[in-house]
Amino acid sequence: MRIAWLGKKSPFCGNVSYGLAVTEALKERGHGISFIHFDTPERFDRAEPDQESSGNLEPEVALPYLMKSQMYTIPSPRASRELRESLERFQPDLVHASLTLSPLDFRLPELCQQLGVPLVATFHPPFDAGLRNITAGGQQLTYQLYASSLAKFDRVVVFSELQAELLIRLGVAKNTLAVIPNGVDPNIWR
Template sequence: MAHIAWLGKKSPFCGNVTYGLSTTEALRRRGHQTSFIHFDNPGSPASSTTSLLANDPDVSLPYLVKSQVYTIPSPRAQRELRESLERLRPDLVHASLTLSPLDFRLPELCQQLGVPLVATFHPAFDAGLRNLTAGTQQLTYQLYAPALARYDRVIVFSELQADVLARLGVSEDRLAVIPNGVDQQLWAPPCSMPAAPRTDAIRCQVEERLGKERIFLYMGRVSTEKNVEALLKAWKLVNPPGCRLVIVGDGPLRTTLQNAHGNNSVIWWGYESDLETRVALMQAAEVFVLPSLVEGLSLALLEAMASGCACVATDAGADGEVLADGAGIVLSTQGVTTQLRTLLPVLRDQPVLTAELGQRARQRVMERYTLNRNIDALEQLYRGLLVTPVAA
């Protein structure tokens, strides 16, 4: 079994955090040793359980700025990272890239240490460049491509994403398409297995707060690229009777949108840190809507699919690929409000349709997007790097 030094994020909550924590936990369950290196100022409340000691499972690096999108490390972070890797002596370094200046220094550092280096490249994209946000994300890909070409392997979530990087100069033999995966036993329809007493209690609390109406759900950041305003505008125009829209998440646009679109049929749940509560929210929802302008491969979408929700998402990133061929309803990133204005009444009036779409979504996850399949592919990639010398 391998010793993996995982460089990633533990906060603030985002898809990158979920990916890192779930993947390292799954690797540990399979017998691998993982050392989690993350940005966390020593002495801050969140760092009380971490240290730079060699026998500590976590290593903290100091930072100046940290957000859901990017991280600016402190001047001494690179030195502390090098010292940590020299002390830990891992077989392989896996960087779940945090959009940090350190991302560009890692190839040289790992080459000096003689350690294979793997990256998971998360930034959202829209290969069609159909809007300003997509153009901004494309610049991120252009900026990162020369550095990614120096990593031993770069994991992306879809063939579309791999094509974007290949066109920007990253060698195809360094790219590995390994889609996100979710725990299909955790994220499951509510009737699929018996629940523990605490889980039942959480479900009851969630259902009490949501009421008896049919639930349409959005879960994620409330930010420009997620295009939540388009969903809210469509909901206000349709105002489907007997239904409620639940917005779970936080972000820079939350206050503005809540003030502009607050009404009795919209529940602003806010950021939810408790995993079991998030699971219960997905299980309570009939329809999950993701109106993003850009995406990578949304974990929230996969979680909703695994939970048996009827899923509606734009074709940004790989989300359209995930829902293709009847696993859900795919929208264009252009004119989302207009499309939803037409679609929401159909979903309201056709519960048989939403039930069928939920079953198909669950089946698609079971076929292609389970965490076990993800870890199988990851282990195979690791074995190839640890056995075969990496090309310079």
């Protein structure tokens, strides 16, 4: 299976670790991965196929950005077009978006629908149902902003039942959500 993975490679955070670990595991299982992320395009200018990956194309695409931080990225005006062109060129069987990345997150459902490609997301924003402070208010706002877009994804992975319950209350269909708790690879952390 060919998977276009939209994720982060920098600046370092849990989302970066998640994306790198999952895509490496997918490659080990024989899947072709096209990693799309925000970076300086000159560093990753339209990568060529990796000849040593048993025939799987593994291009990496760097989308241009105006500002990038651990929390969010503001894409350059041409990033949306480059994302579309990359997906058209790769012709993936599946697009996976490791959210939240940028305002492009909200365009993905329409884009993937136009291309006829299933869209899966892992929704990473922090969540703490017990907090009653400004941080919790920011978390709630993020969930409210994303809910209508997440409702258009084919599947959305969240890490807890509480997250799923909140998204259901915000309009995401229960059968769209998959609860997969964060795990630890015991082969790495022993």
